[in-house]
Each structure stands twice: as C-alpha cells, then as structure tokens.
Amino acid sequence: QVLWASQASFGMAPPMRGRATATPLPLQLAGDLCTRPISSISKPQNTVLLVPRGTCTFETKAFHAQLLGAQGIIIYGALESHYGINTTQTSSSSSTPTDDDKIIWPVPLHDYDCDKGRSWIPASVLELPYNAAHNNPLLSGSDNLCLTPVSSCPSQACLLTGRRQSSSNDSSSSSPYEACCAWDLYIWLYADTAFHNVNTTNDMVVTIPAIYVTLQEGLSLLQALHDHPAEGVWVSMYERWRPTYNPSSAMIWFLAVVVAAVAAHLSATDYHTKRRRVLRAARAREEGPSSASQQQSQSQSQPRRSSQLAQPEETLELNAWHALGFLVMASTSLLVLFYFQIFGFVKVMYALGCSKAVSAVLLTPLLHFLRKRAALPNPVLWNVEWEDVGEITAVDLGAHVLGYSLGLTWLIIAFMNYHPETITFFWVMQDIFGACMCVLFLQVVKLNNIRVAAILLVIAFFYDIFFVFISPLIFKKSVMLDVATSGGPPPNPEWCEKYPDDPENCRQRGNPLPMLFTIPRIGDYQGGQNLLGLGDVVVPGLLLSFAARFDAAKSLLGVMGGGNGSLGSYACPEQRFCGSMCWNGGYFVPVVIAYGIGLMMANAAVYLMEMGQPALLYLVPCCLGMVLFIGWRRKELPDLWEGPRAIRAADVICYGEEAVAATDTNGGGAHAPLPQDGDGEMQALSVPSATNDDTVV
Numbered sequence: 053q054v055l056w057a058s059q060a061s062f063g064m065a066p067p068m069r070g071r072a073t074a075t076p077l078p079l080q081l082a083g084d085l086c087t088r089p090i091s092s093i094s095k096p097q098n099t100v101l102l103v104p105r106g107t108c109t110f111e112t113k114a115f116h117a118q119l120l121g122a123q124g125i126i127i128y129g130a131l132e133s134h135y136g137i138n139t140t141q142t143s144s145s146s147s148t149p150t151d152d153d154k155i156i157w158p159v160p161l162h163d164y165d166c167d168k169g170r171s172w173i174p175a176s177v178l179e180l181p182y183n184a185a186h187n188n189p190l191l192s193g194s195d196n197l198c199l200t201p202v203s204s205c206p207s208q209a210c211l212l213t214g215r216r217q218s219s220s221n222d223s224s225s226s227s228p229y230e231a232c233c234a235w236d237l238y239i240w241l242y243a244d245t246a247f248h249n250v251n252t253t254n255d256m257v258v259t260i261p262a263i264y265v266t267l268q269e270g271l272s273l274l275q276a277l278h279d280h281p282a283e284g285v286w287v288s289m290y291e292r293w294r295p296t297y298n299p300s301s302a303m304i305w306f307l308a309v310v311v312a313a314v315a316a317h318l319s320a321t322d323y324h325t326k327r328r329r330v331l332r333a334a335r336a337r338e339e340g341p342s343s344a345s346q347q348q349s350q351s352q353s354q355p356r357r358s359s360q361l362a363q364p365e366e367t368l369e370l371n372a373w374h375a376l377g378f379l380v381m382a383s384t385s386l387l388v389l390f391y392f393q394i395f396g397f398v399k400v401m402y403a404l405g406c407s408k409a410v411s412a413v414l415l416t417p418l419l420h421f422l423r424k425r426a427a428l429p430n431p432v433l434w435n436v437e438w439e440d441v442g443e444i445t446a447v448d449l450g451a452h453v454l455g456y457s458l459g460l461t462w463l464i465i466a467f468m469n470y471h472p473e474t475i476t477f478f479w480v481m482q483d484i485f486g487a488c489m490c491v492l493f494l495q496v497v498k499l500n501n502i503r504v505a506a507i508l509l510v511i512a513f514f515y516d517i518f519f520v521f522i523s524p525l526i527f528k529k530s531v532m533l534d535v536a537t538s539g540g541p542p543p544n545p546e547w548c549e550k551y552p553d554d555p556e557n558c559r560q561r562g563n564p565l566p567m568l569f570t571i572p573r574i575g576d577y578q579g580g581q582n583l584l585g586l587g588d589v590v591v592p593g594l595l596l597s598f599a600a601r602f603d604a605a606k607s608l609l610g611v612m613g614g615g616n617g618s619l620g621s622y623a624c625p626e627q628r629f630c631g632s633m634c635w636n637g638g639y640f641v642p643v644v645i646a647y648g649i650g651l652m653m654a655n656a657a658v659y660l661m662e663m664g665q666p667a668l669l670y671l672v673p674c675c676l677g678m679v680l681f682i683g684w685r686r687k688e689l690p691d692l693w694e695g696p697r698a699i700r701a702a703d704v705i706c707y708g709e710e711a712v713a714a715t716d717t718n719g720g721g722a723h724a725p726l727p728q729d730g731d732g733e734m735q736a737l738s739v740p741s742a743t744n745d746d747t748v749v
Contacts, residue, residue: 055272057126057263059291060241062111066124066261066289076286077123081277084108085116085125097121100287102273104184105264106133111244114262124261124289128270129236131191132184134158134211155181157214162235164213165550169205169233171198172217175226182212191231193271198231207236209267236267237549261289292577300571300582301655307483307569309648312589315491316596316640319498323604326706330611368497370594375508379515386519390531395538395565399466402566406485407459408452413488415451423447459485470552472563473581479570486569486586493590499598501695502679509672512591516666533664536585538563584651588667592647592675599639599679602692605702606638612705643678650674 059065082101086108101122103113110127117125136156158164177197179186190197192209210231217228241264265273276285368374389398423430434444458481465478472478499505519532534540541562542548548558564570568585650671657665683689691697 053272053276055265055269056238057265057269057289058238058240060110060114060262060264061243062241063114063258063260063262066263066291076288079126079273079277079285079287080122081274082117082120085113085120087116089116089120098123100124100126100289102126102128102270102277104128104130104133104270106130109244109247110241110262110264111247111258114241114258114260115247115256117262118258118260122260124263126263126265126273126287126289127241128265128273129267130184130270131188131209131211131234131267132182134163134234135182137181152180152214155214158211158234160213161550162547164211164232164234166213166230166232169198169210171210171231172228173197173210173212173231174228175216178212178229192234192267205233207234207267209234209236234267235550237546238266239264239546263289294576294578295574297659298573298576298582300573301658304569304571304582304584305648305651305655307487307571308584308589308651309644311487311490311569312593312596312647313644315487315494315589316593316600316644318491319494319597320601320604321495322706323601323608323702326702327604327608327611330608334611369500370497370504370508372504372507375504375511378508379511382515383519386531386535389535390527393539396467399566400463402485403459403463403466404456406462406489407456409488409492410458410485411451411455413491414484415454416447419447419451466563466566470548470558470563473570474572474579479572479581482566483569483571486567486589490586490589490593494593494597497594498601499594500699502598502683502689502692503694505595505598505679506676509591509595509668509676512587512668513672516668520664520666532666536565536568536583538565584667588651588654588671591668592650592671595675595679596640596643596647599643601699602696603638603640605696605698608702608705609698639679639682642682643675646674646678647671 077098077100080099080101082103084107085101085103099122101117101120101124103117103125105127113127114125135158138154138156160166173190177190189195191211192207196209198205198210211234213230213232215230217230241262273285389395420430430445430447432443432445433449436442436444462478462481462485465472465475469475469478473482499508516532520530523529523531529540539561542558543561544557548554548561552558564581564583567587568583569589570581570583573580573582650673651667653670653674654665654667657670679692680689683692688696
C-alpha cells in the first residue's frame with residue numbers, strides 16, 4: 053500500500069528513490085513524545101515511530117524520536133489535537149466552571165466546516181474533557197456516529213463544536229453536542245523557532261526524516277498494526293520522483309526564441325515585400341518579350357499598383373528620450389501596482405489589448421486566407437469617418453468578434469478560478485495572446501540605431517536587477533516578484549486550500565500577472581509553471597528587429613544593384629552601405645543565437661540558484677554584445693551607432709522621399725526617384741544614391 057505524506061522543514065529529507073530500492077523498517081506505535089525520554093528505558097532501535105499530532109511541536113516530537121534511536125518519524129493527524137484545556141476557567145474561584153467551560157473547542161472554519169456536514173452526538177456517549185481513546189472511534193473511522201449524516205464529509209470524521217442542540221449550555225444537560233466535518237489536509241511540518249532558541253548545541257539537531265500523514269491515512273496505519281500484531285508493519289520512506297530539469301523549461305525557452313525571432317523577422321516585412329516585387333520585375337525582363345506582353349495584358353485587366361508601399365499606419369521610432377521615459381513609466385507603474393495592488397484592473401486592460409492584437413495578427417490574416425480559398429466576397433459593412441477606423445469589412449468584423457470573444461472567455465476564467473493556469477485553454481490562450489502582443493509591438497515600435505538601443509537595454513538591465521535583487525533591502529520584499537505574483541503567495545496557503553474562493557485572501561493572491569508566457573511543469577507532482585515575462589522578449593526583441601531590418605535593407609539594396617539579395621554573395625555598388633560580408637553576411641541570425649544563449653543562461657541560473665532570475669541580466673550582454681562585436685569586426689559600428697544609412701535608403705525605396713522626410717527625425721537628404729514601368733514594378737535595378745554630400749537620410 054502506498055500512502056502520500058508531506059515533508060518537514062527540519063531533519064533529513066527522505067531519499068528520492070523508487071519503492072523497490074527504499075529500505076523497509078518496522079513501524080512502531082509511540083505516545084505523543086512531548087516529554088524527553090528517560091535514558092535508562094529500552095530504545096526502539098532502527099524503527100519508524102508512529103506518533104499522533106498535538107500537545108507539543110513537530111520538531112520536539114522528531115527530536116525525542118531521534119533520542120530513542122528511531123530512524124524516522126511519522127506524525128499523523130489526530131482529532132484530539134484540536135482540543136485543549138482552558139486553564140483560566142479551571143483555576144478561577146469566582147464561579148464553578150462547567151465541563152464545557154473546561155474545554156478549548158476547535159476553531160470554526162479552520163478546524164471544521166459545518167457546511168460540509170453536521171451531526172448531533174448524544175452527550176451520554178461522550179467523555180469530556182475530550183478522551184481520545186473513548187471518543188475518537190465514535191467520531192472517526194468506518195463505524196463512527198456521524199458518518200451517515202455527514203456522508204459528504206471528505207475526511208469522514210467529525211469535531212465537536214461545543215454547541216448544544218438546545219438553547220441551554222448546562223453541561224449537565226443531556227442535549228446532544230453538535231459535530232461538524234473535520235478538515236483533514238496535508239500540512240507542512242514547520243521548524244520550531246523556540247526549540248532552536250533553547251537548544252543551541254549541535255547535538256540538539258534533528259537528523260532523521262519526519263513526515264506527516266492525514267487522519268485517514270493514520271487510521272489505516274493504526275488498523276494495519278492492529279491486524280498484524282505478530283509479523284508487524286514495515287514501511288519505506290522515500291520522496292516521490294521529480295525531474296531534475298523539467299522539460300517545460302526547454303519548451304518555454306524554445307517558445308520565447310521562436311516568438312522573438314518571428315516577431316523581429318515580421319517587423320521587416322515591408323523590405324521583404326519590396327524585394328520580392330523587384331525580383332519579379334527582373335525575372336519578367338529576363339524571360340523576354342512574351343513574358344513582358346503577358347505582364348502588360350495583366351496590367352491592363354488589373355488596377356494599377358503604385359511602386360511604393362503604403363506607409364504603415366502606426367509606427368514609433370524610439371530615441372534617447374523614449375528610453376529614459378521607459379525607466380520612469382516602468383518604475384512608476386511597478387510601484388503603483390506594488391502599493392495599490394490593482395491587479396484585476398491590469399488583467400482587464402491586458403485582455404482588451406490582447407483581443408485586439410490576436411485579431412490583427414492572427415485572426416484577420418486567417419479569415420482573409422479562408423475567404424480567398426472559398427472565393428467569398430469581403431463587402432464593406434460600414435465606412436466610419438474616423439481617422440483610426442475607416443472602412444469596416446466583413447473580415448474585420450468577424451476577426452474582432454472572435455478576438456474579443458476569446459479575450460472575454462479568458463478573462464472570465466482568470467477571475468472565476470483560484471488556479472486558472474491549471475486550465476489548458478487558459479494558459480494556451482495566454483501564450484497565444486503574448487505572442488501576438490510581441491509581434492504587434494515590434495511592428496509598431498522600432499529602433500533605428502544602436503545608440504538608442506544601448507541606452508534602452510542598459511537602462512532595462514539595471515532596472516531588472518534593482519527591482520529583483522536590491523528592492524528587498526528597501527521595501528522588505530522584492531517589488532518585481534511581488535507584483536509578478538499578484539501580491540505574493542497567500543498569507544495562509546492552508547486556508548486557501550480550504551476556501552479557494554475567498555476574494556480577499558485567496559482568489560487572486562499568488563497568481564502570476566498575465567503579461568508572460570507560461571507552460572505547466574511536466575511530470576512534477578507539485579505542479580507549478582515555468583514563466584517568462586513578455587518584457588524579456590520584446591526588449592531584446594527590439595534589437596533583433598533592428599538586426600532583421602538592417603539585413604533586409606542591405607538585401608533590398610543588393611537587389612536594386614543587380615544581385616540576388618543574398619547577403620553573402622551579392623555585389624553592392626556602394627560598399628559603404630553593405631559592409632564586408634562575414635558571419636553568413638547578416639546580423640539577424642547571430643543575434644537570435646545570442647538571445648537563445650542568454651535565455652539558456654538565465655534558465656540555468658534559476659536551477660542553480662533555486663530562485664527567480666532577471667532574464668535581462670543575461671540577455672542584454674549577449675544580444676547587445678553580439679551586435680557591437682559584429683559591427684566592430686565589419687567596421688560598421690559608427691554607421692550602426694548613428695543609424696544605418698542602408699535602412700534610410702531602403703525606406704526611400706519603399707515609401708518615397710516625401711514620406712521618409714516627413715518621418716525622418718535625423719534630417720534628410722535628396723534621393724534619386726525610382727523609375728517605373730507600365731505595371732508599377734521597378735524598371736531599372738540600379739541602386740539609387742542614398743546620400744547627398746554625406747548627409748544621413
């Protein structure tokens with residue numbers, strides 16, 4: 053028979069071995085072990101002692117068992133441990149105390165819950181003050197008196213509440229006592245501070261393993277000892293197996309690297325689109341007049357397309373002031389959450405933002421794809437004259453209805469469950485939300501030089517370290533960890549196990565805020581999740597996005613110069629844009645590898661130090677250092693520091709000089725116009741001059 057047990061904060065932990073390899077020892081019943089054993093008595097050598105809970109602390113019991121020569125101790129839940137003697141009443145001479153007054157009764161809700169079952173026990177069958185040997189069989193076990201009325205009680209045991217069925221509280225009354233369903237949960241055996249204050253020598257340290265079993269499991273052990281008096285009962289104490297390195301850590305590492313790489317790659321979609329258009333035009337010219345005539349006939353039957361891409365609706369190019377603003381806003385937001393704990397408001401706003409993100413990034417392209425496959429129209433349903441709205445099509449409406457429906461469902465689960473992260477839909481949807489937010493963020497927010505990137509990443513580096521490691525010295529606890537876990541774990545985990553719907557103490561306490569990726573631990577009986585904040589993806593992701601856009605811009609310029617766009621092979625007429633080709637000719641892949649290495653280092657530090665780590669502590673040096681090293685090796689670092697002219701030139705190719713000049717924060721110069729052919733594609737593949745008297749554009 054296998055019984056589960058909880059461990060102790062003191063003593064030696066049971067070995068993590070299988071049942072077949074654990075050493076069996078004889079089980080022996082002992083008293084409460086609250087008094088120091090006499091040295092002259094016979095000692096039960098090489099046994100495991102079975103001891104009831106109550107009267108003294110767990111560590112005291114374990115130490116006395118160790119003095120007796122036991123190799124381990126099993127403390128089991130006992131009904132009598134919930135009662136006490138009221139010494140104030142018994143010593144009072146002002147009035148004669150009743151039998152009920154002499155007893156300290158169990159505490160409602162903490163020790164029992166009448167909503168889970170109530171019964172009435174005749175006073176004539178009980179012995180009070182509480183006699184465990186007489187009363188326990190009446191209130192627990194298979195034949196107890198309260199079993200039938202409280203059959204829904206999980207523990208199948210009752211505690212007397214001290215209340216009588218009649219209004220009279222006279223102990224001489226024969227009125228039955230109220231008995232309610234007793235709580236019977238696993239508890240952690242905490243160390244005894246007073247025990248260590250009194251016993252300061254090394255020979256007063258508990259070295260044997262101590263575990264706790266519930267009342268029901270204790271009764272099964274007692275029954276086994278009763279049924280097998282001759283051969284006895286042998287027990288093996290061992291810890292349940294847990295993976296040393298949980299596979300979910302590797303899964304969340306892979307998820308973060310993929311999301312960061314894909315989001316950064318998609319941030320350069322405009323350059324990739326323009327490059328494909330130029331290559332199509334080049335192939336059409338190479339195929340000869342027949343292809344040209346076919347292309348001309350297609351252009352006559354289709355609306356004329358502009359050679360320039362539509363300017364993105366919303367983009368923000370970060371500068372040094374934005375980086376400083378990040379420090380102020382992030383710190384202020386974190387402290388507001390720390391002091392005011394408005395975590396529910398944060399979840400609502402995040403759900404609304406993610407609903408929009410999943411609609412734009414995932415559902416709208418998906419519905420467009422399905423609509424085209426089914427050859428369905430996409431009519432305009434409304435034309436709103438607001439600048440940020442415009443035309444609303446059937447696809448737009450469907451995508452947003454689906455997106456906000458998913459967000460609302462996710463939000464309801466978040467507020468209605470004590471541990472929503474254990475629900476598969478919840479954590480999968482949260483990861484999808486997070487991925488879409490990262491993609492949308494990197495499409496809107498961009499870095500166009502390493503100087504701003506260095507300022508932002510260094511600020512984020514020290515910000516992360518301060519609020520994780522240094523803030524406990526100022527605020528008495530880690531601000532970052534406290535906010536990330538919605539105010540930290542519940543003050544009384546045992547209470548929340550009993551009443552998880554308690555809105556003040558349990559409902560949202562300890563649940564991580566949703567701005568992160570989460571994957572449940574696999575094969576771990578203790579449960580839990582591996583977490584990674586979205587900030588650890590998007591902040592380094594800005595640098596990955598810069599590398600992806602720089603590579604794509606150089607590839608586009610190479611195509612314009614007559615090459616095939618490969619960074620390792622094309623011939624660029626203006627070498628100052630393209631630099632010397634090494635490391636496969638680009639920045640993006642090396643920086644993605646550096647991001648993966650940095651995140652792997654953070655993951656390893658979590659296991660080695662057994663505590664949460666600020667991932668930016670490892671990501672910033674890896675990612676920023678990789679970009680600076682490659683730029684230094686290729687002699688492109690000055691250009692990267694001030695803002696690559698290749699990116700500015702690519703913007704002119706994609707959007708035109710006027711659009712770039714309108715958004716250029718660094719000043720602009722003149723650029724050669726791009727010649728057009730009849731169908732709107734590039735007519736000539738010569739690279740336009742991207743500089744005018746060495747002015748950065």
